[in-house]
Each structure stands twice: as structure tokens, then as C-alpha cells.
Amino acid sequence: MKTIHVHGAPSEYILQKGALDLLESKLIERNHKKVLVVRGVKSWEAAKAYWPTMEQIEYDEYIYGGECSFEEIEKVSKLVLSQEYEAIIGVGGGKVLDLVKATGNETHKPIILIPTLASNCAPWTPLSVLYDDAGSFIRYDIYPVSASLVLIEPEILVMAPVDLFVAGIGDTLAKWYEADIQLRAIANKTVPMMIAHYTAEQCKVILVQSAVEAVRAVRNGEVNEEFIKVVETIIMYSGMVGGFGDHFGRVTGAHAIHNGLTMLEETHHALHGSKVAYGILVQLVLENRWNEIQRLVPFYQQLGLPLSLSELGIDGITDEMVNEVAEKATIPEESIHLMSIGEITSTRVRDAILALEKYYKELKI
Numbered sequence: 489m490k491t492i493h494v495h496g497a498p499s500e501y502i503l504q505k506g507a508l509d510l511l512e513s514k515l516i517e518r519n520h521k522k523v524l525v526v527r528g529v530k531s532w533e534a535a536k537a538y539w540p541t542m543e544q545i546e547y548d549e550y551i552y553g554g555e556c557s558f559e560e561i562e563k564v565s566k567l568v569l570s571q572e573y574e575a576i577i578g579v580g581g582g583k584v585l586d587l588v589k590a591t592g593n594e595t596h597k598p599i600i601l602i603p604t605l606a607s608n609c610a611p612w613t614p615l616s617v618l619y620d621d622a623g624s625f626i627r628y629d630i631y632p633v634s635a636s637l638v639l640i641e642p643e644i645l646v647m648a649p650v651d652l653f654v655a656g657i658g659d660t661l662a663k664w665y666e667a668d669i670q671l672r673a674i675a676n677k678t679v680p681m682m683i684a685h686y687t688a689e690q691c692k693v694i695l696v697q698s699a700v701e702a703v704r705a706v707r708n709g710e711v712n713e714e715f716i717k718v719v720e721t722i723i724m725y726s727g728m729v730g731g732f733g734d735h736f737g738r739v740t741g742a743h744a745i746h747n748g749l750t751m752l753e754e755t756h757h758a759l760h761g762s763k764v765a766y767g768i769l770v771q772l773v774l775e776n777r778w779n780e781i782q783r784l785v786p787f788y789q790q791l792g793l794p795l796s797l798s799e800l801g802i803d804g805i806t807d808e809m810v811n812e813v814a815e816k817a818t819i820p821e822e823s824i825h826l827m828s829i830g831e832i833t834s835t836r837v838r839d840a841i842l843a844l845e846k847y848y849k850e851l852k853i
């Protein structure tokens with residue numbers, strides 16, 4: 489019998505105009521009278537106009553140092569315990585929310601998450617991605633307790649930078665391609681695997697249908713229906729894929745290509761989700777699914793997602809650079825080896841990157 493292991497959702501999740509006005513009553517409901525608010529600088533710029541006046545709640549603010557690191561988790565945890573805060577509220581992007589989740593786990597205090605970016609599923613998942621203070625990835629930790637409450641004000645998200653939103657779309661699109669290649673190879677799927685497969689597909693379906701209009705909403709700074717659908721897809725559907733699919737719903741090819749690309753200095757300015765979006769195409773070449781690439785091309789072009797190394801900002805591509813990416817993407821511990829299409833060597837990846845470059849050049853003629 490297959491083991492069934494599911495990670496759940498936040499206890500309560502509210503997305504509505506004016507969501508932050510509910511904060512005080514939601515804290516009172518939970519009997520939290522003294523809380524710590526952890527936030528970033530830019531995220532506070534975005535959220536402060538929506539911050540409610542609270543008469544019955546005592547709160548202090550902590551501005552995070554820019555990373556979800558062990559040092560930062562320890563610092564915030566000590567503060568929470570010494571000042572006897574009853575709950576921790578995170579206001580920010582993925583890093584602030586991950587820091588608050590880690591601190592909640594460390595101190596056994598409930599957490600409330602208020603995302604200021606629609607960039608990934610961090611508001612949904614009971615996990616944090618950990619880095620050192622210099623920003624290098626260490627590992628991710630999964631926690632036994634999820635957020636007590638997620639409050640989402642769509643007007644904050646629609647005013648955020650469009651490139652971060654587009655990158656979030658790229659990262660979420662990968663959920664389908666990376667989960668599907670694992671899950672379609674499993675004959676007798678468990679129910680959670682079926683849910684993961686379905687939710688991963690919805691990530692692609694909704695993005696393809698609604699992302700262009702949603703990006704328009706961000707450009708105009710005005711919420712529309714498609715924007716809400718895409719936000720829910722980035723945060724909720726995408727979070728459910730990993731929650732139900734466990735490792736079958738997590739990364740495979742596209743993220744391994746992303747990791748390979750980080751070897752090139754020239755890609756460091758590019759956002760995570762843009763590199764992952766490019767990685768989807770390389771994964772599809774490896775799968776020999778050129779028709780699917782052809783279907784994605786107009787979508788990528790409309791959103792400004794990269795179709796080639798040059799569109800990622802790498803000029804003067806050399807064989808050496810491509811080899812470096814391919815080597816790193818195929819190191820033994822990489823998720824690319826979870827793809828069910830035979831052995832993936834660095835030569836195969838190099839050939840796939842070069843084939844995509846050739847396809848792109850022909851497309852441009």
C-alpha cells in the first residue's frame with residue numbers, strides 16, 4: 489500500500505477588498521491581545537495605507553533583515569518569547585512570510601499571514617525556504633502546523649511591480665509541467681495524487697486563460713476578475729499541488745534548469761520565475777514535446793516570459809556556458825532525475841538548450 493501524507497491549508501483564508509479591516513476582530517476571536525508584526529520596508533510601503541486602527545490590540549513592529557535565515561529566525565523567536573507575544577503577523581513577500589512561519593514553529597505561537605505580493609504559494613504552504621544571511625539556499629522545512637489566518641487585500645497585490653507578478657505566473661505554470669511528468673507515470677494514483685494532478689492542471693488552464701488580462705490589471709493598477717483568478721492560482725492551487733502531491737507535486741525539470749542557470753553571472757538579475765519559465769521549455773524539449781512549446785510561444789510572448797537564453801539577458805552564448813548550465817542541472821541530487829523519461833545526462837540537457845536556441849532563431853526570422 490502507498491503511504492498517504494498530505495500537508496494542509498491555512499485554518500482560515502480571506503481574500504476581499506478591505507480584508508485588513510477584519511484583522512482586529514479576527515485577533516479578538518482568537519484571544520490574541522498582544523502581537524508582533526514582522527514586515528519588510530517595501531512591503532510596509534505597500535500595506536500601510538490599508539493597516540487598520542486597532543483599539544483593543546497591543547502590537548509592536550519588527551523590520552526583518554531581508555532573509556529567512558537561522559539567525560533571523562532566532563532573533564525574532566527570542567523577541568516573541570521574551571515579550572510574550574501571543575501571535576505573530578507577517579506582512580510581506582515570500583521571505584517575510586517564510587520567516588514568520590519558521591518563527592511560529594520555533595515558538596509554538598500562531599501565525600497570521602498578510603501577503604503583499606502574488607509571487608508564489610508561500611501564503612498557503614506550511615513550509616519555509618531557508619537561506620543563509622548572504623542569500624544562499626540552505627534547505628526547506630515543513631511544519632506540523634499551518635497558518636491560523638491568511639488575509640489578502642487584492643488592492644495591495646494589484647499595485648505591486650508587474651515583473652514580480654509575471655515571474656510568479658512563470659513559477660506557477662511550472663507546477664503543471666513538473667508535477668505532470670511525475671504523476672502521469674504512476675498507474676494507481678492515490679486520491680491525494682489525483683487531487684495534486686488536477687490542481688496542477690488547473691494552474692496551467694487558468695493561467696493560459698486569464699494571465700494576460702490579469703497582467704493588464706496590474707499594469708493599470710485595477711483589480712479585475714482575471715486578476716483574482718490568477719492570484720488564487722498562484723497562491724492556492726499552486727500550494728495545493730505540493731500539499732496533496734507531496735514530492736510528486738514538487739519540482740522536477742524546470743527548476744533543475746533554473747538551478748543550472750544560476751551558474752551564469754548574467755542570469756543573476758533575472759527573477760526566479762523567469763528562469764523557471766525558460767526551464768519549462770527546456771524540459772519540454774527533453775520530453776520531445778515541440779507541439780506544446782509551439783502552443784506556449786504566444787503566451788510567453790504576450791507576457792514577456794523568456795523563450796531563449798538571449799531573452800533571459802545572456803548575450804554572446806558560448807558552448808562553455810551551455811555546458812556549465814547542463815552540468816549543474818544534472819548533478820546527481822537534482823530533481824531533473826525525477827522525470828520519467830530515461831537517464832538525463834548533461835549532454836541531453838546541452839542538446840535540448842541548443843535545440844531551443846535554434847528553434848528561437850527560426851521563430852524570429
Ligand SMILES: NC(=O)c1ccc[n+]([C@@H]2O[C@H](COP(=O)([O-])OP(=O)(O)OC[C@H]3O[C@@H](n4cnc5c(N)ncnc54)[C@H](O)[C@@H]3O)[C@@H](O)[C@H]2O)c1
Binds near residue numbers: 528530534583616
Ligand atoms: N514557502 C513556500 O512555499 C515558498 C514557495 C515559493 C517560494 N518561496 C520563497 O519565497 C521567496 C520569494 O518570494 P517573493 O518572490 O515574494 O520575494 P521577496 O519576499 O524576496 O520579495 C521580493 C521583493 O519585493 C519587495 N516587496 C514586497 N512586497 C512588495 C510590494 N507590495 N511592492 C513592491 N515591492 C514589494 C520585497 O521587499 C523584496 O525586495 C524566496 O525566499 C523563496 O524561496 C517560498
Ligand SMILES: [Zn+2]
Binds near residue numbers: 659743760764
Ligand atoms: Zn519556484
